[in-house]
Amino acid sequence: MVHMHRTIDPDRLYLALLSLRTSEECQAFLDDILTPGEFEDVVQRLEVAHVLSEGGTYESAAERTGASATTISRVRRALFRGAGGYRTVLERIGRA
Template sequence: MQKNNSENAEMLYQAILSLSSPEECRAFFQDLCTVAELRAMAQRLEVAVLLDSGMIYNDILERTGASSATISRVNRALQYGADGYKTVLPRLK
């Protein structure tokens, strides 16, 4: 029987939480994701950091190369999302 997406997501979250160092995390994500997927996730996080610092869309677009759709999506997540960015961003400072 195939696991449903929710069970697979929970397994992924548990796998991430089991990592104990930046090196383990880097190795896991390199195995799990394509280079493009890693770049996209890293770019979204950078956009979140810049939005959180008060930078405007045009400056973020110029600095990161992110599309306006990506910037808008990240901003929407910051404003109305599950607070994942809001949890992580202070921990990066």
């Protein structure tokens, strides 16, 4: 977990994400809070999780997404031994 200054409340971010109702609202919010590079990283990680959840290998994930071995390893660890966030999202969007 990222260490944050004590006056910063991550719950505000969670509530903000939960308040978004359309893909357009989500896109606008993410455009505002993430740099283009950060956005690309998040998109890439989700795609890596999708490939791995379908039984793909490191090689197929790297080929399909351009992700580094380190990124793929981190996503794999989170996907199979993490808090379950990737699985929840992939199941809900029909890509698990």
